[in-house]
Amino acid sequence: MKPKVAFFDFAGCEGDQLQIANLEEDFLKLVDIVEVVSFREIMKEHSDDYDIAFIEGSCVRSEDEERLEQIRNNAKIVVALGACATIGGINSLRNYQNLDQVLKTVYGDKAEWISAYKARPIDAVIKVDAYVHGCPIDRDEFLHVVKSLVLGKKPEIPTYPVCVECKKNENICAFERGEFCVGPVTRAGCNSCCVNQGTICWGCRGLVDNPNQDAHTEVLEKYGLTVDEVVNKFRLYFGWQEGAE
Amino acid sequence: MNTIDIHYVTRVEGHGDILVAITNGKVEKCRWNIPEAPRFFEAMVVGRKWNEVHHIVSRICGICSIGHTLTSLKATEAAMAIPISEQDILLRKLALHAENMQSHLLHLGYLVLPDLLGTGSVIPLTKSYPDELKTVIRLHRLANTLSDMLCGRTTHPQRLIPGGFSRIPAMDELKIFKKRLYNSFSDLETLVDLFQEVVNTFPDFSRETEFIALTSPDEYTLYDGIIGSTDTESAPVTEYLSFTNEYIVPRSTAKWTKHVRDSCMVGALARLNINYENLSSRAREVAALFNLKPVCHNPFMNNIAQLVEVVHSVEDSIKLIGEIEASGLNPIPDYNRPVIEVKAGQGVGAVEVPRGILFHDYTYNQEGVCTAANFVIPTNQNHANIQGDLEEFVPQLVDKPKKEIELAIEMLVRAYDPCISCSTHCVEVHL
Numbered sequence: 001m002k003p004k005v006a007f008f009d010f011a012g013c014e015g016d017q018l019q020i021a022n023l024e025e026d027f028l029k030l031v032d033i034v035e036v037v038s039f040r041e042i043m044k045e046h047s048d049d050y051d052i053a054f055i056e057g058s059c060v061r062s063e064d065e066e067r068l069e070q071i072r073n074n075a076k077i078v079v080a081l082g083a084c085a086t087i088g089g090i091n092s093l094r095n096y097q098n099l100d101q102v103l104k105t106v107y108g109d110k111a112e113w114i115s116a117y118k119a120r121p122i123d124a125v126i127k128v129d130a131y132v133h134g135c136p137i138d139r140d141e142f143l144h145v146v147k148s149l150v151l152g153k154k155p156e157i158p159t160y161p162v163c164v165e166c167k168k169n170e171n172i173c174a175f176e177r178g179e180f181c182v183g184p185v186t187r188a189g190c191n192s193c194c195v196n197q198g199t200i201c202w203g204c205r206g207l208v209d210n211p212n213q214d215a216h217t218e219v220l221e222k223y224g225l226t227v228d229e230v231v232n233k234f235r236l237y238f239g240w241q242e243g244a245e
Numbered sequence: 246m247n248t249i250d251i252h253y254v255t256r257v258e259g260h261g262d263i264l265v266a267i268t269n270g271k272v273e274k275c276r277w278n279i280p281e282a283p284r285f286f287e288a289m290v291v292g293r294k295w296n297e298v299h300h301i302v303s304r305i306c307g308i309c310s311i312g313h314t315l316t317s318l319k320a321t322e323a324a325m326a327i328p329i330s331e332q333d334i335l336l337r338k339l340a341l342h343a344e345n346m347q348s349h350l351l352h353l354g355y356l357v358l359p360d361l362l363g364t365g366s367v368i369p370l371t372k373s374y375p376d377e378l379k380t381v382i383r384l385h386r387l388a389n390t391l392s393d394m395l396c397g398r399t400t401h402p403q404r405l406i407p408g409g410f411s412r413i414p415a416m417d418e419l420k421i422f423k424k425r426l427y428n429s430f431s432d433l434e435t436l437v438d439l440f441q442e443v444v445n446t447f448p449d450f451s452r453e454t455e456f457i458a459l460t461s462p463d464e465y466t467l468y469d470g471i472i473g474s475t476d477t478e479s480a481p482v483t484e485y486l487s488f489t490n491e492y493i494v495p496r497s498t499a500k501w502t503k504h505v506r507d508s509c510m511v512g513a514l515a516r517l518n519i520n521y522e523n524l525s526s527r528a529r530e531v532a533a534l535f536n537l538k539p540v541c542h543n544p545f546m547n548n549i550a551q552l553v554e555v556v557h558s559v560e561d562s563i564k565l566i567g568e569i570e571a572s573g574l575n576p577i578p579d580y581n582r583p584v585i586e587v588k589a590g591q592g593v594g595a596v597e598v599p600r601g602i603l604f605h606d607y608t609y610n611q612e613g614v615c616t617a618a619n620f621v622i623p624t625n626q627n628h629a630n631i632q633g634d635l636e637e638f639v640p641q642l643v644d645k646p647k648k649e650i651e652l653a654i655e656m657l658v659r660a661y662d663p664c665i666s667c668s669t670h671c672v673e674v675h676l
Binding site for chain 2: 010011012013014015016017018019021022024025027028031036039040041042043044045046057060061064089090091093094097101102105106107108110113114116135136172177193194196197198199202236
């Protein structure tokens with residue numbers, strides 16, 4: 001029997017679920033190996049009977065916790081899909097600002113109508129079994145994770161930094177070009193796609209496990225960067241991981 | 246009492262609810278609510294530097310991330326008077342066509358077609374209409390390939406940066422792509438035929454409203470232009486606030502807007518109503534097949550206007566690549582960073598994204614740090630019109646079975662192609 005799969009979204013841009021439509025012909029193969037039972041963005045039907053739940057987006061208000069707990073109860077496996085769900089992502093930028101002030105300046109005298117707390121990744125609320133990193137997710141990595149889970153295996157994801165892939169791709173190092181890049185401490189698996197396109201690594205896949213702080217400090221010292229510059233860049237995606245609580 | 250409570254309308258981007266209550270054939274309640282989680286992007290960009298803002302705001306919307314990025318870049322470039330080359334403008338226009346095609350095809354093929362073919366989602370169509378679905382997928386792939394070639398990738402583009410591009414495609418890539426665009430006309434015909442067969446499934450409903458879109462005398466514009474309206478004189482984009490007039494309503498994390506009437510509509514139908522004369526020849530032929538001409542007040546025809554625009558985007562992309570070919574492509578350095586003189590200033594950017602006119606407005610200090618931001622999102626400009634349509638449409642449905650009423654009003658909301666995650670963070674910030 002095909003495993004039953006459901007997709008859910010919280011605070012995010014739905015760009016990760018879009019990557020599933022962007023599988024194009026592979027989408028047809030995907031629905032051959034799994035049975036999609038709930039996916040609000042593309043289907044009317046809904047069922048609470050599913051084996052694997054994919055969750056996109058961050059949790060940004062307490063009332064969403066109940067929905068997350070229901071999903072956790074219904075699913076055998078919970079997968080966080082994309083940076084907002086895996087690490088809090090870009091949403092945690094505002095965690096460094098005063099929340100009352102943020103609410104007031106965005107919603108003015110109607111601020112009290114709006115409920116929100118600090119943006120957090122899904123595993124800050126419920127247990128998460130697997131992660132598909134990135135902003136947006138990589139379509140091949142998504143398929144790899146789905147195949148692994150369908151086969152009952154734990155999906156393997158890289159535990160080395162983006163620099164490894166960047167060197168393999170023979171990019172000119174962003175630091176050599178006079179720019180600041182968080183590739184040295186960011187989890188690989190994207191094939192250094194942003195640097196390949198002529199920019200920098202912004203850190204969307206989150207901190208690598210056991211980041212080599214000494215090596216990174218060395219790089220920062222070598223290129224004369226200030227703590228403020230570094231912290232500012234880290235906060236784009238690492239806000240929750242760095243302990244914005 | 247007959248109550249219809251559609252908690253989370255399906256097959257739309259983001260979370261919207263419809264609540265309808267009918268007693269003895271009388272509509273007691275009829276409400277469009279937006280319970281989407283709030284996101285606060287206007288606050289999030291405050292304190293960030295000029296060369297990061299476009300990267301952050303791309304994350305407002307996965308589907309129209311190229312549009313948000315370009316609107317952001319235009320606002321930043323306006324604030325600091327950063328020049329853009331003619332070549333980069335042509336390439337940016339191509340990128341907008343790519344996104345317009347991708348988004349419209351996703352909406353028409355994956356979200357709207359199931360209503361017209363009587364299924365709950367696109368998944369059963371993989372078995373019942375495999376050839377038609379493969380046609381949609383081929384066209385969708387074509388659009389995404391064009392995005393990849395210009396922007397690095399389709400969702401959250403990498404190459405679009407202040408002052409231009411970090412990388413551009415080679416002329417050969419563009420030429421090969423032009424051929425692929427020519428070869429797509431037969432697929433487009435298949436899609437048009439399919440919609441002609443089922444177009445009568447759309448309810449016959451019209452309500453007079455105001456349409457707003459960018460307009461330009463020379464082209465069916467997505468990238469440049471001034472603000473046009475079917476009700477009033479045009480105005481430069483710097484006067485956008487007089488067209489948007491945002492307000493907050495209860496039960497909605499999104500802001501609503503209005504201009505001279507209680508509501509207005511933006512998107513493909515608005516563009517077609519205002520800029521019909523500048524559509525490409527094939528696109529106008531397709532519009533004629535559906536008897537679609539300005540000013541059309543039937544919101545369901547927004548779907549058909551999207552179909553017309555897909556054809557226009559293909560034809561205009563061929564023309565734009567031809568222009569680049571004629572003038573020759575100037576290569577740019579690897580890891581290109583246009584030299585920019587950072588300065589204090591305020592700037593507004595406006596772009597037509599798939600769902601309508603989008604505004605970004607930034608203020609920067611001397612260090613190029615953003616101190617204030619305002620975004621007005623297309624779907625916000627449509628919320629009041631959706632509510633207005635529901636109030637007039639639902640009374641026409643009261644004698645129908647509950648299931649039919651439910652389907653009809655869902656189809657109405659879906660016709661707007663609402664992008665709700667976009668629309669839930671849409672106000673001014675002054676810190």
